[in-house]
Amino acid sequence: MTSQPFPYLLLPTFWAARNRARRREPGDSARLMLFGSIGLGVGAAIFAAVFWLTWQLDYYEELGDYLLRLGLSWLFLTFLSFLAFSGIVTALSTFFLSEDLRLLVAAPVAPPRLFYSRFARTVGQSSWMVATFLAPVLLAVGLARCAGPLFYATALLALAAFVVIPVALGSVVTLALVNVFPARRARDVLMLMGLLFAVSLVLMLRFLRPERLLNVESLPDLTAFFATLQSPVTPLLPSFWAGETVFAALRGGVDWVHAGALVTTALAFAVMARAAFVRYYFSGWSKAQEARKARFTRMRGLDVLARRLPIRPLGRSLLLKDVKVFLRDTTQWSQLLLLVALVLVYLYNFRVLDLERIPYMGAMVKNVYAFVNLAMAAFVLSAVAVRFVFPAVSAEGPAFWIIRSAPVPMRSFLWSKFWTGLVPILLMAEALTVVSNRFLGADPFLRVLGAVAIFFMSFALVGLATGMGAQHPRFNAENTTQVAGSYGGIAFMVLAVLYILVMIALLAWPSSLYLWHRFRELPVPARSQAWMALCGLAAIALSVGTFWASMQKGIRSLEDMG
Amino acid sequence: MILVENLVKKYGAFTAVDGVSLEVASGEIHGFLGPNGAGKTTTIRIIAGLLKPTSGRVLIDGQDLSVSPEAAKASLGFIPDRPFIYEKLTAGEFLRFHGGLYGMDGDGIGHRVAEVLELFELTKWEGELVESFSHGMKQRLVMCAAFLHRPRAVLVDEPMVGLDPRGARLIKQVFRHMSARGVAILMSTHTLEVAHEMCDRISIIQKGRIIARGTVDDLRRLAGSADEQLTPVFLKLTGGAGLQEIDEDL
Numbered sequence: 085m086t087s088q089p090f091p092y093l094l095l096p097t098f099w100a101a102r103n104r105a106r107r108r109e110p111g112d113s114a115r116l117m118l119f120g121s122i123g124l125g126v127g128a129a130i131f132a133a134v135f136w137l138t139w140q141l142d143y144y145e146e147l148g149d150y151l152l153r154l155g156l157s158w159l160f161l162t163f164l165s166f167l168a169f170s171g172i173v174t175a176l177s178t179f180f181l182s183e184d185l186r187l188l189v190a191a192p193v194a195p196p197r198l199f200y201s202r203f204a205r206t207v208g209q210s211s212w213m214v215a216t217f218l219a220p221v222l223l224a225v226g227l228a229r230c231a232g233p234l235f236y237a238t239a240l241l242a243l244a245a246f247v248v249i250p251v252a253l254g255s256v257v258t259l260a261l262v263n264v265f266p267a268r269r270a271r272d273v274l275m276l277m278g279l280l281f282a283v284s285l286v287l288m289l290r291f292l293r294p295e296r297l298l299n300v301e302s303l304p305d306l307t308a309f310f311a312t313l314q315s316p317v318t319p320l321l322p323s324f325w326a327g328e329t330v331f332a333a334l335r336g337g338v339d340w341v342h343a344g345a346l347v348t349t350a351l352a353f354a355v356m357a358r359a360a361f362v363r364y365y366f367s368g369w370s371k372a373q374e375a376r377k378a379r380f381t382r383m384r385g386l387d388v389l390a391r392r393l394p395i396r397p398l399g400r401s402l403l404l405k406d407v408k409v410f411l412r413d414t415t416q417w418s419q420l421l422l423l424v425a426l427v428l429v430y431l432y433n434f435r436v437l438d439l440e441r442i443p444y445m446g447a448m449v450k451n452v453y454a455f456v457n458l459a460m461a462a463f464v465l466s467a468v469a470v471r472f473v474f475p476a477v478s479a480e481g482p483a484f485w486i487i488r489s490a491p492v493p494m495r496s497f498l499w500s501k502f503w504t505g506l507v508p509i510l511l512m513a514e515a516l517t518v519v520s521n522r523f524l525g526a527d528p529f530l531r532v533l534g535a536v537a538i539f540f541m542s543f544a545l546v547g548l549a550t551g552m553g554a555q556h557p558r559f560n561a562e563n564t565t566q567v568a569g570s571y572g573g574i575a576f577m578v579l580a581v582l583y584i585l586v587m588i589a590l591l592a593w594p595s596s597l598y599l600w601h602r603f604r605e606l607p608v609p610a611r612s613q614a615w616m617a618l619c620g621l622a623a624i625a626l627s628v629g630t631f632w633a634s635m636q637k638g639i640r641s642l643e644d645m646g
Numbered sequence: 647m648i649l650v651e652n653l654v655k656k657y658g659a660f661t662a663v664d665g666v667s668l669e670v671a672s673g674e675i676h677g678f679l680g681p682n683g684a685g686k687t688t689t690i691r692i693i694a695g696l697l698k699p700t701s702g703r704v705l706i707d708g709q710d711l712s713v714s715p716e717a718a719k720a721s722l723g724f725i726p727d728r729p730f731i732y733e734k735l736t737a738g739e740f741l742r743f744h745g746g747l748y749g750m751d752g753d754g755i756g757h758r759v760a761e762v763l764e765l766f767e768l769t770k771w772e773g774e775l776v777e778s779f780s781h782g783m784k785q786r787l788v789m790c791a792a793f794l795h796r797p798r799a800v801l802v803d804e805p806m807v808g809l810d811p812r813g814a815r816l817i818k819q820v821f822r823h824m825s826a827r828g829v830a831i832l833m834s835t836h837t838l839e840v841a842h843e844m845c846d847r848i849s850i851i852q853k854g855r856i857i858a859r860g861t862v863d864d865l866r867r868l869a870g871s872a873d874e875q876l877t878p879v880f881l882k883l884t885g886g887a888g889l890q891e892i893d894e895d896l
Contacts, residue, residue, distance in 0.1 A: 398749065401747060404739075405732065405735065485726055486731065486744065486747070489719060489722070490744070490747035491747070491749075644698070645698075
């Protein structure tokens, strides 16, 4: 039996990261620059905002202190549920689904050692995002209040203890789930649970209509709003202890009660999780290896429907395969739930938007909003495309040999991916634009323009996503989210946003010129008409060019593969 | 049926395949042997159209793979060493999809799917998801797909990996049956007994070059070995005879 301490089991992770850093692949430097700049930019923005806010709160003395204390507590509370859920999902992968576990479980490694190494990995993986976000926040608060080194040391300790508690709890929940369901089925259950949780949170927050708090007439609501923050349960949560500990350190003192509660609870939870894992891990692990017969729907209706479509056999085969694989993969289609919720919230926002409150400006503001709406709809479209269309080629995974060794031209293959992505996205984008413009009460001219523009934009953005997905495939990715978050996915989003901005500029200027003349019942001068036509043609050319060039590049890159 | 001329594949400065030429006639089972990393899989993947050669050409049924890839691939069936297939399709759906890629459509495909499933003893699994299949079953399903469109040539990379003795016997029977019907089979394998038992001719590749070719008797003569078994002949030709001595000492 190995006598090495548990960090020894983490060495392969570090070595793999080190080797990856040493062996740069083409495009790695550009990727590092891009992600690094985005990360630094976001970090700097968070730091600046929190620094400014803390600086401002300093002017309000006691009220400022109260709000800062409340803010810290709320920040930790927000992360508490996120960490617990993230802990559940990560523990499923690190304790039960990782490929290297077969080697480790078969090796003479004592269960507590295996637990510690995997738990350390779970804590790291599920909390790095929270830590990365909190670092500039706590740094900004500390610098704005000129805090001493004690504050930073306490914040670090509090953060470490704080993340251990929900992750330990999440790991134990996973252990219980895996002992009840097989691990792969448990993953589906968790995905659905998490998404339903996220969807209900988004809907609940939106339907509370927080914009009411911004009205002067609703100041009494503001007081009530803050009163609800102080529920009797709050002081019993680790988030409250962490907030209090950090706040006390900010004022130069040590809150021994809350710091003690935080650290001892973290230790107790870790010990409890260790005991549970030593007792139940092997039975759960063993169950995770069992391949149960999966239940699934045969979707015979889809076969019948596809047979009636006027497409070639090859296109029909690819379409049927793609749709069935998508719908049978819970991790794929369940994300549509989140999408539906976001679309509902989006439309609801337009429903409750009260532009009539702005006297004389109503019509103009509405028309400006019609373009904001178009940009937003196109942005939603890009977000959907990066998640569902961009990974379409990569989704073939290691099974891509089937297509490549078959007499299938890469052109036909990529066009099939394009049409499969375009139809649902076009329908969604059109519905979104038409319904929201109707709720908004935009001018009929703009309603037609919006519908036509989003038609062209759908072609361009879906073409861009399909083509770039073929240029930057990741056939070894574990899931499509990883593909969407890759360098190619980010590059697609950057290009998509640039395209949307140029399109809006090309459409908004001639439209506003036309409406200005129409409201004043003046004829549009010939010179302006020529400019307007030129802008319209440029928008069409840009869309067709983006769509066509991306698809051609994608096809070429698939043909040149290997 | 399969004609390979002066195939070269370079990865940077490393030459994985160095001027390989092969010819597999209709009805012939041609073994492709070599030590690990000799270039077998790379050659097979180039012939299957999965990799682009640096130079050289491949003709399948008279069609140049680089000039008319679709026509060349239409006559070919490919069985890779690792059976990665769409896990969320049933066996029947996968085969129908595969048939669609080769232009098979309509009512005829259902009959043909049933036929190949029966041939590879997978009939009762037609409606089950591939994700619930064992490695051997997936391997047999891939073979169903390779023979579904009645190819005139078949490429096989390590056919016996993961198969139980019954499955291995079944595959041998199917290959013999197909070769008797005029299908050309190029088979890369490490299992020398299989090559000995089944192949009409064998090519041995080492460091990217073909170092020997012929029937088992030809190879035996070439190696100067009187041994009945193919293993000592193979080791002698590939310079691994020392390994056999170690094996015998152990």
